[in-house]
Amino acid sequence: MSALEGLIVTRSTAAQQVAAGLASRIVAGAFAPGSRLRESAIATELGVARNTVREAVRILELSGLVRHEVNRGAVVISPTPEKVEELYAARERLETAAVSRAAEAPELDALRKAYEDLVDAAASHDVLRIVDVDLTFHATIVSMLHSSRIDEFYAGLLVELRFYLTVLSLEDREFEHPDDILTEHREILEAIESGDPAAAAQHVRSHIERNGKRVLEILHGRD
Amino acid sequence: MSALEGLIVTRSTAAQQVAAGLASRIVAGAFAPGSRLRESAIATELGVARNTVREAVRILELSGLVRHEVNRGAVVISPTPEKVEELYAARERLETAAVSRAAEAPELDALRKAYEDLVDAAASHDVLRIVDVDLTFHATIVSMLHSSRIDEFYAGLLVELRFYLTVLSLEDREFEHPDDILTEHREILEAIESGDPAAAAQHVRSHIERNGKRVLEILHGRD
DNA sequence: TACAGTTCAACTGTTCTACAGTTGAACACA
DNA sequence: TGTGTTCAACTGTAGAACAGTTGAACTGTA
Known part of the structure; x- marks a missing residue:
């Protein structure tokens, strides 16, 4: 058993942080189901580039909270x-x-x-x-x-x-x-x-x- | 029952096509497990921008065939x-x-x-x-x-x-x-x-x- | 009033350029 | 063998630009 057992270095990129932040806002109800996540607005508000937000949105998709629709961007899932x-x-x-x-x-x-x-x-x-x-x-x-x-x-x-x-x-x-x-x-x-x-x-x-x-x-x- | 029952219009973006193409190459064995998908190389080879490839890679992640590592990009999963x-x-x-x-x-x-x-x-x-x-x-x-x-x-x-x-x-x-x-x-x-x-x-x-x-x-x- | 056509601002998809930071390998040194 | 050093390749991120799409407001028409 190594002395470093279980130690994992996790660096996080801006995109990952944006994704995590968006996820917590979504589950907190800040975005209504079915609403769109507008890239430019998020980018300027968080002070990151739109590319970074686009990437964050793709990461968010992994968590299942949003789905990406062509020409509409990220949409918060809604309970049908x-x-x-x-x-x-x-x-x-x-x-x-x-x-x-x-x-x-x-x-x-x-x-x-x-x-x-x-x-x-x-x-x-x-x-x-x-x-x-x-x-x-x-x-x-x-x-x-x-x-x-x-x-x-x-x-x-x-x-x-x-x-x-x-x-x-x-x-x-x-x-x-x-x-x-x-x-x-x-x-x-x-x-x-x-x-x-x-x-x-x-x-x-x-x-x-x-x-x-x-x-x-x-x-x-x-x- | 609608006359258009089941008809779904699927437009696909460049990123989605790149993702699909990469997926088929990977399962065909064109990329060895553990190997990296270099963004610039793929971008120039396919004639798309690097941003688009980055997005394609994130989409690929959804299928589970690659995982994204910070500062190393997309890595093909390998059977441990x-x-x-x-x-x-x-x-x-x-x-x-x-x-x-x-x-x-x-x-x-x-x-x-x-x-x-x-x-x-x-x-x-x-x-x-x-x-x-x-x-x-x-x-x-x-x-x-x-x-x-x-x-x-x-x-x-x-x-x-x-x-x-x-x-x-x-x-x-x-x-x-x-x-x-x-x-x-x-x-x-x-x-x-x-x-x-x-x-x-x-x-x-x-x-x-x-x-x-x-x-x-x-x-x-x-x- | 209900319906179809037009216009337009907002937004997405994509490209290009640029640069700082990281990585991995080659190399030199002890 | 093990430890610094250097460097080219690559990723992460920014920012600007533009064509195409969407949705809503507006207009005309029956």
């Missing part, structure tokens, strides 16, 4: 019913697959910890924090598949989902129901801990379906 | 043992999850057709075609999860894998063993068709593990 359904469908497949597998010790500890974080968060009534911890719980479930590639993929799905939830909860502050959330997650956790994969899968499935439907309802009720 | 293992692990998780679910009619037809294509391809002794049809069979398995997002993710994994296989089989022409391939795929297909998800999952698991190990051996035997 189809996309929300596809998102939740993917979640349901991955998470039920994960809990269906025999769970081993390390993840169970992590999952229980994630649940306890959720209990704390629920008490705080801080919606953003609840969402954050909630999604961490589910990422922990997926991590039981022991596949880094799938973990990365799932993390990307959650970035998207978190953005949608942020956007939607701005218009419906009563989105989260802490008690239901705790109950549903506890059911999942306990089914896994008691070594009942089938029950766990069923709880995961209905939990995700319920949530997906709720998001879709909020989405419909908006316009 | 870790990456190959992660790739096969992800495949194993997704495919076993897919066959574990009750399969419905439409996919079974598609899967049987994919198998018959494989029989044809095996007879041709055309390695590239065999690989192609083989991977299509597995993509069809994953499609039984009915998740477009997962299908896209899996397609990305296969792009990577196909590249690795192309690169490796250039050095080991005897990589494919048509008879074994047919046997293993037939076992999977028949287990699914006979409604035995557990057996199907076991066949998928051992098939993928066997293949992963073989690729790792070829990888080790190279250097």
Whole structure:
């Protein structure tokens, strides 16, 4: 084992910083879904060249928060019913697959910890924090598949989902129901801990379906 | 149903064309794994500006064939043992999850057709075609999860894998063993068709593990 | 009023030139 | 063998320029 184990030098270019900055602004709701990112405006505002912004936008595309349209530039993704359904469908497949597998010790500890974080968060009534911890719980479930590639993929799905939830909860502050959330997650956790994969899968499935439907309802009720 | 159902106008920019061209050259083996894509050289050779090539490279990154390193530019991905293992692990998780679910009619037809294509391809002794049809069979398995997002993710994994296989089989022409391939795929297909998800999952698991190990051996035997 | 044609400012796609900073390899030196 | 030095090649970034596209405002017309 090297004395420099794990040390990684990360230099970041201007384009990467612009991309990171734009990403945080987007998830914070500074850009509405469907809105365009105008290159010249961003360039002059940040004091960088337009080329650099164009590159930043391409990097942003990797995170899935924007898509690039020819002659229109970067457009912030927006939650259509189809996309929300596809998102939740993917979640349901991955998470039920994960809990269906025999769970081993390390993840169970992590999952229980994630649940306890959720209990704390629920008490705080801080919606953003609840969402954050909630999604961490589910990422922990997926991590039981022991596949880094799938973990990365799932993390990307959650970035998207978190953005949608942020956007939607701005218009419906009563989105989260802490008690239901705790109950549903506890059911999942306990089914896994008691070594009942089938029950766990069923709880995961209905939990995700319920949530997906709720998001879709909020989405419909908006316009 | 509109008279223009499904019609999509796709204009492509120079950068997109450059990206597509580079992608096809890379998968064809024109750039060795680990080699750098020099911007100026590509720009002058293709008669486009360097900026355009830089953008093309960022687009290429979306396909996973290159990664961008600061001050070194675009580097063609290369098959390290870790990456190959992660790739096969992800495949194993997704495919076993897919066959574990009750399969419905439409996919079974598609899967049987994919198998018959494989029989044809095996007879041709055309390695590239065999690989192609083989991977299509597995993509069809994953499609039984009915998740477009997962299908896209899996397609990305296969792009990577196909590249690795192309690169490796250039050095080991005897990589494919048509008879074994047919046997293993037939076992999977028949287990699914006979409604035995557990057996199907076991066949998928051992098939993928066997293949992963073989690729790792070829990888080790190279250097 | 509803619809089609025109105009125009804003913006994207692309090129070109320029330069500072980084890298990697060759070379010299100890 | 290992450590400085030099240098050419290349990346990151800026800035200016221009053709082509888009969308919205405006005009004319039935």
